[in-house]
Amino acid sequence: MYRQALVDHVSSSSFTKEFTTYTIPKEDGQSLYPFVFNDMMGLEKGDGVLVDDVKLALRGHMRDDYKFNRQSKLSEDDPFYNKNPSTNDKVHVLVLVIDANTVSMMKDEIVFRDIRREASDLGIPQVAIFTKIDEACPEIKKDLKNVYKVQSLEQKMEQFSATLGIPVNCIFPVKNYHKEINLNSDIDSLILSALKHIIQCGDDFINLKKSNERLTCFNKV
Structure with a gap:
């Protein structure tokens, strides 16, 4: 931790x-x-x-x-x-972190979109992390392995996607370490999965920049 x-x-x-x-x-x-x-x-x-x-x-x-x-x-x-x-x-990846409990109460979507437009102009990929999913969905609290089976969480992700435009497959649900004092493999699997995708987005961004630079140099010659 x-x-x-x-x-x-x-x-x-x-x-x-x-x-x-x-x-x-x-x-x-x-x-x-x-x-x-x-x-x-x-x-x-x-x-x-x-x-x-x-x-x-x-x-x-x-x-x-x-x-x-x-x-x-x-x-x-x-x-x-x-x-x-x-x-x-x-910045190579913009990560929006949001409490899954507050999705239905979002009032700053215009601000979020303004920031997303700036990131898009720079070619920076954007993802979102849903935190506290166990508090937002009782079924997940009972068993974290149900995370991608719970319809209420899926609806929250789709609502968030419709509001901000971030694709659902770029929204990663995670459970926060809150009461736990030792590592838990079920919690870690979601966190590490989100981190892996974020790093992959960053790698893609950097590789695309390098590719464009090589192409520009080639065109100048």
Whole structure:
């Protein structure tokens, strides 16, 4: 279990206040897996991250530890503004994380779509993760293996897909570690499956960029 990203189960507003990059160490403790997670403030209406800040982060202009400001976006003269982002600074996959219990109450679909359009303009693939599926669906709480058999969850995924346009096969349901203090293979299988698909999307994005660069060079010759 990874507990570096702090959470709050009491407040309804986003607990994340700074742009933070998380790396995952390998079992040997000497090296890291070749991917990172960039955690951002949530999109809570009136108390969440500014859409313009998300767009800057997608393009790699946001440095680690930038503290989000609801009153103004990151400016070019700010020390946390990265003027010359490298490929590693840029986002390769946009992941929308949403509580499965709140799908029917979504009110910020216009904001989500605005961010998706920006990501699409950059060619960045987009996926969604449904969390707390066991709380949203009693059948899953009884047996996590029922996750793809429960009609109510399927309906939530289809509703979310219809609202935001993300295909159902790009929406991954997971159960959060909440009460558990030891690893559980059923919980892990869903989390690792989602992670595998996210990494594959990132690989496809990078490979397509490289392919386009080679094609451009060929055309110039």
